[in-house]
Amino acid sequence: MNSGISVVLKATPLFSLWGFPITNSLLMTWLVMILLIGFALLLRRRLALVPGKLQAGIEAAFEFALDYMAEVLGTEEAARRFFPLVATIFLFVATANVLEFVPGVGESIGFASATGLTPLLRAPAADLNFTLALAAISFFVIEVTGIATLGLFRHLSRYVNLRGGPVGFAVGVIELLSNLGRLVSFSFRLFGNIFAGEVMVLVAGFFLPYVLPAPLMGFEMFIGLIQALVFAMLTLFFIKLAIMEPHGAH
Amino acid sequence: MNQLFAAFGIDWKLLIAQAVNFGIVLFALWCFLYAPVMRMLEKRRTVVAQGVEDARRAAEKLAGADSAAAERVAQADTEAEGIVARARQAASAQSTEIVESARARAEALAKDAALRAEEEKAKALRESEREVARLAILAAEKVMREKAV
DSSP: OOSSOOOOSSOOEEEEETTEEEEHHHHHHHHHHHHHHHHHHHHHHHOOSSOOHHHHHHHHHHHHHHHHHHHHHSSHHHHHHHHHHHHHHHHHHHHHHHGGGSTTBSSSSEEEETTEEEESBOOGGGSHHHHHHHHHHHHHHHHHHHHHHHOHHHHHTTTSOOTTHHHHHHHHHHHHHHHHHHHHHHHHHHHHHHHHHHHHHHHHHHHOTTTSHHHHHHHHHHHHHHHHHHHHHHHHHHHHHHHSOOTTOO | OHHHHHHTTOOHHHHHHHHHHHHHHHHHHIIIIIHHHHHHHHHHHHHHHHHHHHHHHHHHHHHHHHHHHHHHHHHHHHHHHHHHHHHHHHHHHHHHHHHHHHHHHHHHHHHHHHHHHHHHHHHHHHHHHHHHHHHHHHHHHHHHHHHHO
16 A cells, blocks of 8 residues: 555546446445345345344334325325335435445455555445436436426426516526536535545544544444435425425415 | 546446446335335235234124123023922922821821730730639539539
């Protein structure tokens, strides 16, 4: 390891497959996917009418989440419809974030290169591609839900408001900008938290390698869970806003 | 803008790859986790509802059985009382009959004995009279014989 701290803002491509760059974050994402899907398959095989502890816990979590979503969205049916999306966002991001400091992820294992060590695995959320893709999906689902619930014209009247006078028009423009801004806020919030956490643990390890990183890692894993929850909840709330009547229509 | 994208390593190929990854996870978890768990929850709900319904019906049936049993016990009680009363009546009737017949027999025996005693007495009297007479005759004969000598 060379002296000093090397902080890389973007995921490093490890190699190219038919012109497609395989980065260390993408590799880690695949690992997370394998873990999640493997867990789901394992659990599905063990599902029983009389639940074990694991199944009971998962069922309780599902019911809690469904109840909460039904409360937010207003109907049980809407909760059931959006549950898979919100739950997947949470599970995917939470798993990716919690595995952030597992030995082997980050700076410890990788390829030696001219600039130092290229980590083999990098936390997915420490790559803006991952968070931006999720933000785009969330944004897309929110807008499509708005159109599907209210109809194209009433949904668009949210943004281009000609009946409310100049103030109404300005409100529409602001709403459009703020909705587009969600793409940025969603992606950079998650990216910033996780990336900053990695940098902080790295710096702490540089100062006090034997004591300080462990509690910080625990704290950063907690932050990772919170960020997963925030991402999922914000998606939920924006879906709620999208299925509500536009301002001034009622 | 391009500089910004380059600084953060944003690459549309990677973006699409991560979006597809999310899609795969969403689909897989939907098929293998959410749907089965929801089905299981629904199934358990129906089973529990069935169980509660069954329990209610069983309790109803039990209450019915209780009252039926109580009724039967009461019926059996009255029947038993009747039987005992009849038995007691029959027994007392029989016992008076027995006592009556015993008394009658005792009376008959006593009368018989008295009669026989009377007869015995009369017989003895007759016999003793006859003996006295015979002795008198013998005495008379003896006297006469002495006189004649």
